[in-house]
Amino acid sequence: MWTSVLVAVVVLLALAVVFGGLLGFAAERFRVEGNPLVDQIDALLPQTQCGQCGYPGCRPYAESIAEGGPINKCPPGGESTIKALADLLDVEPEPLDAEHGVEQVKRVAVIREDECIGCTKCIQACPVDAILGAAKHMHTVIESECTGCDLCVDPCPVDCIDMVTVEPDIRTWTWTPPKSGLIATDRQGASA
Amino acid sequence: MTQLWDFSGGIHPPEHKDISTARPIRDAGMPAQLVLPLQQHIGDPAEAIVEVGERVLKGQKIADVKTGMGVPVHAPTSGVIESIADFPVPHPSGMADRCITLKPDGEDQCCQRSPVADYRSLERDEVLQIIRDAGISGMGGAGFPTNIKLRPPRDRKVSTLILNGAECEPYITADDMTMREKADEVVAGLKIMAWILRPERCVIGIEDNKPEAIAALRKATEGTQTEIAVVPTKYPSGGEKQLIQILTGMEVPSGGIPADIGVMCQNIGTAVAVANAVLEGTPLISRIVTITGEAVREPGNFETLIGTPIKHLLGQAGVNQDAVSRLVLGGPMMGYTLTTEAVPVIKTTNCVIAATAAELPAPPPEQPCIRCGQCAEACPMELLPQQLFWHAKATEFEKAEHLNLFDCIECGACSYVCPSSIPLVQYYRFAKGEIRAQQAEQLKADRARERFEARQARLEREQQEKELRRKERAQAAAEAAAKKQAEAEKAAADGQAVDERAAKSALVEQALARKKAKAQASQSPAPSAPPTEEKPDIEALEKQLEQARSKLETMQGMLDDAKAQQADNVEKLERAVAKNHDRVQRAEEALSEAREKLAAGPTESQTTH
Numbered sequence: 001m002w003t004s005v006l007v008a009v010v011v012l013l014a015l016a017v018v019f020g021g022l023l024g025f026a027a028e029r030f031r032v033e034g035n036p037l038v039d040q041i042d043a044l045l046p047q048t049q050c051g052q053c054g055y056p057g058c059r060p061y062a063e064s065i066a067e068g069g070p071i072n073k074c075p076p077g078g079e080s081t082i083k084a085l086a087d088l089l090d091v092e093p094e095p096l097d098a099e100h101g102v103e104q105v106k107r108v109a110v111i112r113e114d115e116c117i118g119c120t121k122c123i124q125a126c127p128v129d130a131i132l133g134a135a136k137h138m139h140t141v142i143e144s145e146c147t148g149c150d151l152c153v154d155p156c157p158v159d160c161i162d163m164v165t166v167e168p169d170i171r172t173w174t175w176t177p178p179k180s181g182l183i184a185t186d187r188q189g190a191s192a
Numbered sequence: 193m194t195q196l197w198d199f200s201g202g203i204h205p206p207e208h209k210d211i212s213t214a215r216p217i218r219d220a221g222m223p224a225q226l227v228l229p230l231q232q233h234i235g236d237p238a239e240a241i242v243e244v245g246e247r248v249l250k251g252q253k254i255a256d257v258k259t260g261m262g263v264p265v266h267a268p269t270s271g272v273i274e275s276i277a278d279f280p281v282p283h284p285s286g287m288a289d290r291c292i293t294l295k296p297d298g299e300d301q302c303c304q305r306s307p308v309a310d311y312r313s314l315e316r317d318e319v320l321q322i323i324r325d326a327g328i329s330g331m332g333g334a335g336f337p338t339n340i341k342l343r344p345p346r347d348r349k350v351s352t353l354i355l356n357g358a359e360c361e362p363y364i365t366a367d368d369m370t371m372r373e374k375a376d377e378v379v380a381g382l383k384i385m386a387w388i389l390r391p392e393r394c395v396i397g398i399e400d401n402k403p404e405a406i407a408a409l410r411k412a413t414e415g416t417q418t419e420i421a422v423v424p425t426k427y428p429s430g431g432e433k434q435l436i437q438i439l440t441g442m443e444v445p446s447g448g449i450p451a452d453i454g455v456m457c458q459n460i461g462t463a464v465a466v467a468n469a470v471l472e473g474t475p476l477i478s479r480i481v482t483i484t485g486e487a488v489r490e491p492g493n494f495e496t497l498i499g500t501p502i503k504h505l506l507g508q509a510g511v512n513q514d515a516v517s518r519l520v521l522g523g524p525m526m527g528y529t530l531t532t533e534a535v536p537v538i539k540t541t542n543c544v545i546a547a548t549a550a551e552l553p554a555p556p557p558e559q560p561c562i563r564c565g566q567c568a569e570a571c572p573m574e575l576l577p578q579q580l581f582w583h584a585k586a587t588e589f590e591k592a593e594h595l596n597l598f599d600c601i602e603c604g605a606c607s608y609v610c611p612s613s614i615p616l617v618q619y620y621r622f623a624k625g626e627i628r629a630q631q632a633e634q635l636k637a638d639r640a641r642e643r644f645e646a647r648q649a650r651l652e653r654e655q656q657e658k659e660l661r662r663k664e665r666a667q668a669a670a671e672a673a674a675k676k677q678a679e680a681e682k683a684a685a686d687g688q689a690v691d692e693r694a695a696k697s698a699l700v701e702q703a704l705a706r707k708k709a710k711a712q713a714s715q716s717p718a719p720s721a722p723p724t725e726e727k728p729d730i731e732a733l734e735k736q737l738e739q740a741r742s743k744l745e746t747m748q749g750m751l752d753d754a755k756a757q758q759a760d761n762v763e764k765l766e767r768a769v770a771k772n773h774d775r776v777q778r779a780e781e782a783l784s785e786a787r788e789k790l791a792a793g794p795t796e797s798q799t800t801h
Contacts, residue, residue: 047637049644057644128643147640172632173285174625177585178558178618 037066044084048076049127050149052101057127065089072096076148078103107148107163109141115160122152122161194395194421197441199434201572202426203605205362205525207401212365212484215492217373220481220508225274226294226499227536228254228265229281233335236260240292246273249303251475253325254292263327263337267294268477268497270301282521282538286531294499305473316388319470326469327476327539332356332459333526335540338466341458342388344451351454352440353391355382355463357398357405358423358430361523364543366480367460369493371398371405374464375412381463382418384470389456394418397435401425427525428603432457434572446599461542481537483509485546487516496537502544503533509546517549524552525604559612567606567616573599577606581616584623589630592623600624673709677702733786737779744772 041062048058053073055061065071071085072094079096086093096103111122111131118136130146133139141152141161153161231237238255248254248267256264271294278288311319324339344350355378359367371378378396386394396413398406400422410420423429423438433444435457442453450456461479468474477498484491489510496505502519519530521544530544545552567577576595583592597620606616684698751765 042641045637046633047640047644049640057648058641127647128640129647130643145639145643147636170281170283170285170287170289172629173283173287174629175284175618175621177622178615 035063035066038062040088041065041085044077044081044088045074046077046081046147048147048149050076050147050151051127052076054100070094070097073100075101075103106166108143108146108166109148109150109152110143110162110164111138111140112160112162113138113140115158117158119157121155121157125151125155127151194419194439195441196421196423197438199429199437199572200574201570201605202428202434203570203608204425205427205608207425208363208484209365209368209401211363211486212482212491212493213368215490217369217480217493217495218508220494220496220500220505222269222296222298222300222497223500223504224295225501226268226271226296226497227279227501227534228268228292228294228499229279229536229538230255230265230290230292231262232265232498232538232540233263233329233337235262235337237290238262238265240276242273242292244273244275247271247297248273248294249301251305251477252303253327253475254294261337261340263324263329263339264475265292266327266475266477268499269294269296270299271296280532280535282530282535282541284528291536307473308470311384311470312387319384319388322470323466325475326465328462328465328469329476329539330459331461331465331479331539331542333540338458338462341456342385344389344456348451349454350389350451350456351392352456353382353386353389353394354435354439354455354457355394355396355460356430356432356435356457357396357402357409357460358435359402359460360399360425360427360430361525361543362427363484363545364482364523365484366482366493366542368402368405369482370460370464370480371402372408375405375408377464377467378409378460379412379416379418380471381465381467382458384466385458385463391456395421395439397421397423397429397439399423399425399429427605428572428601431572431601431603433601446596476539479537479539479541481505481541482543483546484543485516485520486548486551487512487546498539499536501534501536502530505537505544506533506546511546515548516546518545518547518552520545520547520552525608526602555615556613558614561612561614564611566609566611570605570609572603572605573601575600577616580623581614581619584619587623587626589623589627592620593627597623597627670709673705677705677709680705730783730786730790733779733783737776737783740772740776740779744769744776747772 038059039062042059045058045062051057052075053061055064061069061073065085071089071091072082074081075096079093082093082096109131116133116138118133118138120133120135120139122139123131123133127149128145128147130142131139131152132142148163148166150163153163230240236257236259238257240255242248242254247270249270250267252267253264254267254273274293274295276290276292279291279293280286281289281291283289308314308319308322320339320343323342324337328338329335330338330341357367357371357378359365382394382396394417396409396418398409398420400406406420406422413420421439423435428434429438432450436450436453436455437443440453440455442455444450444455445452465476465479469476478495479498480493481496482491482493483505488506489512491509494505494508502521519533520527521530521535521541522528523543524545524547527543527545561578561581563578565578567581568575571577573596575597579595580592580597580600583589583595584597589597600617600620602617602621604617607614607618610616680698680702684702747765747769751769754765
């Protein structure tokens with residue numbers, strides 16, 4: 001009787017030691033550097049690096065969200081980003097916090113080149129190195145790389161940077177969803 | 193007899209092909225203006241290589257793709273380049289795109305052609321280059337550059353070359369008439385492509401509703417190993433993947449291309465274009481277009497110059513403008529409604545339907561899905577149209593993608609059979625477009641992240657380098673001071689007996705050096721706090737003042753120049769000059785202050801020790 005109890009206890013202890021050891025080893029061996037959640041959140045943010053959320057870039061904001069911060073501070077991402085973040089973190093989506101700005105259509109910065117004095121202030125301000133130029137030479141924005149973050153507009157001493165709305169062209173156009181709304185019995189009325 | 197397989201699904205819509213097969217191919221004639229879009233195919237748009245006002249000859253290259261995937265555009269006739277601007281192009285969006293417009297001079301003067309009598313004596317790459325330079329892209333649907341398609345990856349050997357003459361879509365008869373009237377050219381083109389690819393088998397697949405075309409091709413291929421496969425009429429047997437399944441029994445893997453299973457499909461029109469390019473040296477400047485529908489009096493097929501406005505073609509076919517209720521480009525199943533007749537014929541334009549209201553009535557209103565499942569039965573790709581519809585409508589694009597939305601060939605069979613008249617294909621196109629846009633955005637965001645991180649890393653590195661340099665400088669200064677001190681001590685020891693005054697000065701010097709060393713040691717990491725006592729410092733300040741003055745002078749010079757030229761940046765420069773004035777003043781103040789301090793220097797240094 002006692003021997004079987006003893007055997008059971010010993011076996012359980014042995015199992016505990018083995019699995020504890022395994023888990024401890026795995027924790028050391030497969031340690032993940034940094035917080036993987038931050039990467040996942042960062043991947044959902046629009047990467048404009050505009051700082052409208054109050055953090056110096058998208059990654060710092062992702063870090064703050066990972067620590068439980070609010071998810072509604074990103075105006076460039078807008079509703080869709082909030083929804084995606086809510087899905088990822090399994091929290092309720094909140095409306096965009098207007099304190100940080102409102103959702104706007106996509107824009108890019110354009111330098112009025114004949115007015116540029118070549119001060120390089122905008123180049124220093126651009127978070128994604130999308131402005132090309134050298135001191136005392138004209139600068140220009142690489143449109144395909146511009147995130148529309150606005151950060152170059154303020155530093156310009158001669159106010160020669162415009163934010164231009166990106167119009168859809170034939171290459172970015174996509175089909176619109178079909179308009180539904182009429183029901184069959186409306187047909188006579190609709191054609192009349 | 194070629195063995196045939198069947199594909200699942202498919203429909204049998206009314207064909208309406210006899211409307212346009214009654215007349216032989218006619219010449220569409222010369223329009224008053226030709227509009228040549230710079231992008232007529234998948235890939236990168238071409239760049240114009242002619243100037244406005246320049247006279248060009250027939251067949252002259254007027255636009256080319258320098259880098260990237262694409263083929264050149266040629267002048268269809270001789271004339272003068274009128275403009276290079278945005279014009280409406282055949283596109284479902286109805287938007288405008290960059291085009292070259294050409295005013296024909298009526299002379300139709302050709303430029304130098306270089307036909308190849310015996311292409312077999314050339315390298316295969318040379319023939320592919322001829323095909324590229326002739327501007328040939330697939331003339332059936334999407335318009336993939338033919339020279340790229342004809343060079344599959346090395347590890348994908350093409351064992352079956354299929355010429356697609358099925359032409360399953362109602363109304364369209366361009367390929368049918370081409371096969372009837374230009375069978376020899378079709379076969380010649382096929383031979384060239386077969387010579388390039390060296391397949392084991394060449395098949396021409398034709399639907400059994402085209403007996404004349406079958407007879408013509410049988411005659412043209414007599415004595416060759418090319419098979420003529422007569423396939424049962426069923427829409428969409430002319431879809432690339434469907435025809436491959438009918439003729440080989442193999443399915444193209446999801447997301448793959450036919451070359452993955454050793455098959456390649458080419459269009460009838462493309463074969464003719466290849467034959468003309470290689471054997472006659474004629475680039476792709478015209479194609480066969482079907483003009484049909486009940487609103488035209490003389491429907492039929494036209495040999496049309498690329499760039500001919502649809503309006504001109506409709507005029508040739510005797511359109512009854514009042515009867516036209518809808519203009520459809522392409523077939524009734526996969527085509528789209530044109531918003532303007534001004535759009536030109538491009539390399540992929542095969543058919544224009546001028547339909548009366550009775551012929552193509554406005555689609556009935558959409559009703560709720562009743563889950564009848566007819567769409568799933570009709571789908572030739574064996575997808576689940578119902579599920580795709582729900583997910584697309586609810587904008588659950590991920591789920592739609594999971595159900596292989598991108599395998600949908602947008603044939604419209606599901607919409608055709610839907611008893612609730614739901615425009616299913618429109619929903620799929622919408623979903624596909626949204627998914628593509630999201631992917632593009634994601635790609636851009638990823639690139640922005642990369643650039644941002646690279647910039648952060650660079651800034652950090654620069655900061656560290658600066659720090660390092662500052663430390664090095666501080667160390668060097670400390671060493672120099674220590675050396676000086678040692679020398680001073682030595683001098684003091686040597687001169688002990690010599691002069692009391694010398695000893696005194698040495699002491700002072702020693703004290704100074706000690707103080708300097710201390711100040712450097714304690715302040716070195718901080719940005720140079722102005723040490724006030726030393727002479728070199730005065731020098732630095734003097735230098736600074738000098739620099740500020742010279743800067744002010746150049747600024748003043750620039751301002752004078754600007755004023756002389758009445759440039760608009762005078763105000764800007766004036767501000768800059770004022771700023772520099774301040775700077776000079778500040779430098780002067782700093783200098784005089786430093787001088788005063790130096791005068792009081794020795795006593796101060798003594799008090800600190």
